[in-house]
Amino acid sequence: MINNTAYYRVCEFLQPEHFGNAVHGRIFAAIGKLLGRGQIANPVTLKNLFDQDGALTEIGGAQYLARLAGAAAAIINAEDYGRAVHDLYLRRELIGLGEDVVNDAFRQDLDDPAVEQIERVEKKLFDLATTGQTEGGFRAFGTALTSAILNAEAAFKRSGKTVGVATGFVDLDRKLGGLHPSDLVVLAGRPSMGKTALATNIAFYAARNYRPAAAPESHKAAEDGAVVGFFSLEMSAEQLATRILAEESGVSSDRIRRGDVSHEDFDKFVQASQQLAALKLLIDDTPALSVAAVRTRARRLKRQQGLGLIVIDYLQLLRPSNQTRAQDNRVQEISEITRGLKALAKELDVPVLALSQLSRAVEQREDKRPMLADLRESGSIEQDADVVMFIFREEYYLSREPTRRPDEAENKYSERYQEWRERLEKVHGLGEIIVAKQRHGPIGAVKLRFDAETTKFDNHMAPDHLPTADF
Numbered sequence: 001m002i003n004n005t006a007y008y009r010v011c012e013f014l015q016p017e018h019f020g021n022a023v024h025g026r027i028f029a030a031i032g033k034l035l036g037r038g039q040i041a042n043p044v045t046l047k048n049l050f051d052q053d054g055a056l057t058e059i060g061g062a063q064y065l066a067r068l069a070g071a072a073a074a075i076i077n078a079e080d081y082g083r084a085v086h087d088l089y090l091r092r093e094l095i096g097l098g099e100d101v102v103n104d105a106f107r108q109d110l111d112d113p114a115v116e117q118i119e120r121v122e123k124k125l126f127d128l129a130t131t132g133q134t135e136g137g138f139r140a141f142g143t144a145l146t147s148a149i150l151n152a153e154a155a156f157k158r159s160g161k162t163v164g165v166a167t168g169f170v171d172l173d174r175k176l177g178g179l180h181p182s183d184l185v186v187l188a189g190r191p192s193m194g195k196t197a198l199a200t201n202i203a204f205y206a207a208r209n210y211r212p213a214a215a216p217e218s219h220k221a222a223e224d225g226a227v228v229g230f231f232s233l234e235m236s237a238e239q240l241a242t243r244i245l246a247e248e249s250g251v252s253s254d255r256i257r258r259g260d261v262s263h264e265d266f267d268k269f270v271q272a273s274q275q276l277a278a279l280k281l282l283i284d285d286t287p288a289l290s291v292a293a294v295r296t297r298a299r300r301l302k303r304q305q306g307l308g309l310i311v312i313d314y315l316q317l318l319r320p321s322n323q324t325r326a327q328d329n330r331v332q333e334i335s336e337i338t339r340g341l342k343a344l345a346k347e348l349d350v351p352v353l354a355l356s357q358l359s360r361a362v363e364q365r366e367d368k369r370p371m372l373a374d375l376r377e378s379g380s381i382e383q384d385a386d387v388v389m390f391i392f393r394e395e396y397y398l399s400r401e402p403t404r405r406p407d408e409a410e411n412k413y414s415e416r417y418q419e420w421r422e423r424l425e426k427v428h429g430l431g432e433i434i435v436a437k438q439r440h441g442p443i444g445a446v447k448l449r450f451d452a453e454t455t456k457f458d459n460h461m462a463p464d465h466l467p468t469a470d471f
Contacts, residue, residue: 001042001069004035010082018089027065043069093128097121122296165226165309165351168205170459171446175435176387179309179351183439184342186315186381188356188370189391190363194431195355196235196313197455198391198448200243202353203228203311207281212306226308226350227280229301231294233317237283243455244281248272252453280305290319291340295347302348310348312341314355315381335380342384356381358390368397372436388437393450394427431457 011032016025031041039045043065104117164178179185179202189195209225232240246253249268255261261269282305284297294312301307312318320336338354345352358374370390375381382388398420404413431450435443447460 001031001046001065002072004031004041006078007031007035007041009079014082014086018086020085020088020092027068090128097124097128119290119293119296122300123292126296126299165206166209166224167202168209169433169446169448169457172433172435172448175442175444175446176438177441179353180386180440181349181351182346183351183386184338184345184384185351185353185387185389186356186375186385187353187389187391188358188375188381190358190370192396193391193393194450194455194457195391196240197243197450198431198433198457199311199313199353199355200230200240200455201247201457203230203281203309204244204247204279206309207279210280210308225280227301227306228282228309228311229298229307230281230283230311230313231289231297232283232285232313233287233289234313235285237285240283240285244276245269245272246454247456248276250454253455254453288317288319291337291344294318295340295344298344298348302350307348307350310344310350310352312352312354314357315341316357331380338380338384354385368392368394369432369434370436382437385437386439387435390434390436392432392434393430394432395424395430395450398424398427430460 014028016029016032019025019028027046030046034041034045046065101117101121104112105114164176164180164183166173166178167176187195187199206226207228210227211223211225230240242256243253245251246256249265249272251261251265251268255265282301286293289297294310298307298310315337316334318337320333320340341352341354356375358370362368362370362374369392372382372388374390375388404410429450429452431448432445433448434445437443449458449460450456451458
């Protein structure tokens with residue numbers, strides 16, 4: 001009230017509700033309103049606003065405003081005093097939160113298990129820890145431009161020339177530029193197309209290439225690669241580990257699962273496990289997680305070990321945070337889930353790779369290549385995602401050997417059988433990633449090699465790009 005510039009030093013983190021005395025909070029809010037209108041806030045201009053305020057009249061009215069102004073401390077320390085008010089507010093909130101935790105724990109409610117209470121408390125604590133932070137708000141264009149140039153510099157220095165987390169597939173990284181921070185990337189496909197295999201390959205590549213930033217104050221979370229949080233709602237952690245072990249050792253995952261391995265295979269396991277043990281790949285295989293639980297656990301992981309990539313396998317197995325509102329409408333549920341995942345990507349500034357099922361409409365068409373309209377149960381997936389990719393393996397649909405029809409001539413059947421053999425040979429071991437939507441770049445398709453035994457995708461080298469042998 002003596003110098004209004006002091007308000008602007010504290011208004012970014014201090015709110016009216018932070019004051020222990022509610023009347024002081026109303027005075028602070030009124031000062032903000034006057035300054036917002038371009039007026040001066042002092043006891044004289046504030047008097048008119050509080051003439052009808054009974055709470056202020058009880059403690060002295062306009063005379064109290066004058067006494068407050070007269071008791072003002074040094075203006076130069078206004079921000080420190082504001083921080084002290086905010087710190088006391090946090091302490092009061094912690095006391096209240098602690099009392100709520102105790103009361104909820106004593107209350108025997110079968111619909112409110114202890115695990116959900118813990119997740120709720122973690123969320124409240126995180127919200128309390130971030131309240132008053134000043135990272136939000138407007139940023140000068142010059143600041144944003146500097147960040148963009150630093151990202152371009154980082155991409156230039158990386159071998160893969162990617163701004164985001166590299167997937168390890170050259171053609172896909174060339175099209176996407178890696179998985180960008182704050183992006184929601186949806187990888188969709190029909191069952192048995194290899195969604196989990198591809199997601200596991202990407203997560204493994206990112207974790208294997210993880211190199212932390214050289215300086216703690218660096219704007220980058222990592223020089224290359226990423227710490228990966230893998231939420232596996234469909235498969236157990238052991239099954240995912242088996243897939244990665246098969247990929248690295250070259251032994252079929254099916255043989256590992258059945259125990260059909262030799263002594264030589266065990267030597268390969270030992271050698272592979274020594275390289276894999278230190279991977280920054282953390283797996284959470286808790287079933288039926290809610291979006292709120294994913295957010296809580298991802299925040300905790302970022303706080304404890306850093307986090308550069310989140311993988312969710314798969315989207316339809318998540319539960320929305322608000323069960324009571326959307327439990328009868330699956331479309332609303334998926335919409336809430338995709339919005340929550342996009343918000344999580346922006347909040348933690350990491351890419352979120354979410355797998356998704358496709359509807360059966362694909363099976364009814366002659367051309368089985370997926371389209372955006374095939375995304376299952378909700379158009380919000382297409383709307384909220386920054387990148388939508390489909391995985392398609394024609395070999396899967398051609399793998400069934402054709403049989404002779406009852407009224408079909410022998411020569412016709414032979415022609416059809418030969419045509420089937422030629423098509424199968426052409427697509428054997430090939431997968432296709434169709435980038436159907438991308439906010440940052442072009443759409444199109446890239447080919448990958450797929451080894452079904454080890455469930456491993458690899459870069460595809462077209463015959464016209466193979467080196468020629470000169471003799």
